Amino acid sequence: MISTLVIAPQWIGDAVMTEPLLRRLHARGERITVGALPWVAPVYRAMAVVERVVEFPFAHGGLQWAARRALARQLRGQFDRAVVCPNSLKSALIPWWAGIAERVGYHGEARFGLLTQRLPNPSKTQRPPMVAFYGALSGETGFAAERPQLSVAQAAVDAALAPLDLQRGGYYVLVPGAEYGPAKRWPTAHFATLAQALGQRTGRTVVLLGSVKDAPVCADIAQSAQQAGSGPCLDLAGRTGLAQALALVSASHGVVSNDSGMMHVAAAFGVPQVAIFGSSSPLHTPPLSPQAQVIWLKDDPSYQPPLDCAPCFARDCPLGHTRCLNDVAPNRVLALLPA
Secondary structure, three states, X not given: OOEEXXXXXXXXXXXHHOHHHHHHHHHOOOEEEEEEOOOOHHHHHOOOOOOEEEEOOOOOOOOXXXXXXXXXXXXXXXXXXXXXXXXXXXXXXHHHHOXXXXXXXXXOOOOEOOEOEEEXXXXXXXXXXXXXXXXXXHXXXXXXXXXXXXXXXXXXXXXXXXXXXXXXXXXXXXXXXXXOOHHHOOOHHHHHHHHHHHHHHHOXXXXXXXXXXXXXXXXXXXXXXXXXXXXXXXXXXXXXXXXXXXXXXXXXXXXXXEOOHHHHHHHHHOOOEEEEOOOOOOOOOOOOOOOEEEEOHXXXXXXXXXOOOOOOOOOOOOOOOOHHHHOOXXXXXXXXXXX
């Protein structure tokens, strides 16, 4: 049996998009170990086809030569092949230093010698959907209909819910953050209005998830909901690890998010969700789930005047109005969520 080391991307959404690739490798008999940075490693522990996850002790930026060489020495002799998902030069160093005979990846940052098989970099204007982009590293085709799949063991879900006094299906999850920038973030006031409406309509708890960076926004949303007396609103921003956040999303009654990594997580769990797009495009990175509803005003013929500026893919609105998000009314999102 072939033993394969997969070098994971560094973003949560991208990590989710690699699952069909790993499933394809596993189906043809490969034993899969994933090397991942700590903040994405829990995503791979939620993939049934992954046998082992090795957490890479690296920080953002820098080559960190000594640490990579040391880890490569530990991995030497354990793998027959490596699949390198990121395009950076440094991501290909460990398989090379570990002496793994077959090393597959995109040409990326001029990785001559580091890889034994280099796929040509896709054109920036004709880049394939992310599942197909990563799937091509298998050497196979037919990924157009593939959907990422994640799962969390029942015991892990129970362990995440019990301390919070939550029941499976008894709460909604709102994820107001988006690492990319403000042009991807639905307004805080809209999230607050939605949280209030959900509590008033259903009585279910609203759970707010996010990183430490999202804590001020989530605090504002929770405060508004509590002042309105609309129902329980539990602010967990910066207070959960990713593993617990995955468990909470997997057992929720519904999820609302921007175009973010957690949007892809919700889709991979197959929970009902509403994904709100602003400066980016669901034509390239949609939530891949039949349970997902997408709101994108660029594609809405009833919205007038049309958004000729979208998608701009900017971090901040170049025109200063952010109509693509500001004009998505909370009641429209509410109508798409299960009661």
